[in-house]
Amino acid sequence: MTTLVSKPIDQLRAFFAGPEERDGAAHAGPKPLWSPYAAGILLGVVLFAAFFVMGRGLGASGAMNRVMAALYELANADFAHGLTYYREYFVGDGSVLYDYALFQLLGVLLGGYTSAAFARRSRLMLEKGPRIGAGGRLTYAFAGGFVMAWGARIARGCTSGQVLTGSANLAVGSLTMFVMFFAGAYITAYAVRKQWT
Amino acid sequence: MDLIAPLFKMEFFGADAAMVWAFAIGFAFGTALEKAGFGGARKLTAQFYLYDMTVFKVMFTAVVTSMVLVTASAAAGLLDFGALFIPATFIWPQIVGGLLLGVGFTAGGYCPGTSVVSVASGRIDGMMYVLGFFAGLAVFPVFFDALEGFYNAGGLGVVTLFDVIALPPLLIASIVAALAVASFFGATWVEGWARVRWPHLKP
Known part of the structure; x- marks a missing residue:
């Protein structure tokens, strides 16, 4: 594992491996x-x-x-x-x-x-279902981020600032967003099913 | 009891200390999201294929927990509910914006807050999501002048269901809590149904 010259990707991998793997301790699975x-x-x-x-x-x-x-x-x-x-x-x-x-x-x-x-x-790691390649998943990730940036700016807040925070105080606009968020996500789920299932 | 909260607005500490508090609150926020499994897109999108309703359960539990604590501390005379920042309602942009957030969520796999946790735990798709998010943020202000009319459409001011329903806030929160518990039984039933219907989908 230890080399004097390592590529950036290996350094990234080591950074995210967590302290136990970096120290060469036996690999244990993730905690529940x-x-x-x-x-x-x-x-x-x-x-x-x-x-x-x-x-x-x-x-x-x-x-x-x-x-x-x-x-x-x-x-x-x-x-x-x-x-x-x-x-x-x-x-x-x-x-x-x-x-x-x-x-x-x-x-x-x-x-x-x-x-x-x-x-x-x-x-x-890359999070994706078994039926899509890495390139497809990354394209969807970029597009999803782009669309959500517009959604959040038009609505004056995202799932944290509006759907969670506003709804907890029963703000009418935030509750509306709570419903529309789930509606939009369920409508899209069928179209992008190959990405996740 | 004495009205003491929100602590910052009652001037218990200044702006610099507020930043330290904000960092601490954010640290706990990130921890809660990660413990729920919200650092990973598959857990987050499973909600919309019905076999794992963790997103709904976590969000609704959090909303109810906060609502009960806020209304109880307001009823006890500790917290000034009127001093809380509550987002104003602009109904049309919020309908469209909410829909876009939902569409982008199943496509992208994250929301802004969870994408930060995903980046922090090594998700490459999360890093790409953040790039896409910043690309959207970069373009939006350029088109804002054309959108400003719609952005301000349907403005109703700050309006909450506490204003609309003529019951004590703590009672309303208790009713919402009971609804939440009932909905969790329903969500768990749907999960079981979906796992039988599509056995290959596993959390």
């Missing part, structure tokens, strides 16, 4: 997932904590949008500041990245990594 109710209660308590401490719930797409705005600003500040959609981001002296949502997203990244690594669920 939590029951959906246990994980749901933890998620609900975290959501409540966000309300109790910050007065705001959880989110993901808003923070990514701020990263995009910062990238635009880095590339061409005049262009970024001229975009109508970013007008609320570029006010005052502070950075567009100094925001609650962004620090929360960094926490998600590290929390997800730590949890997966300690449960031996972290591994460089």
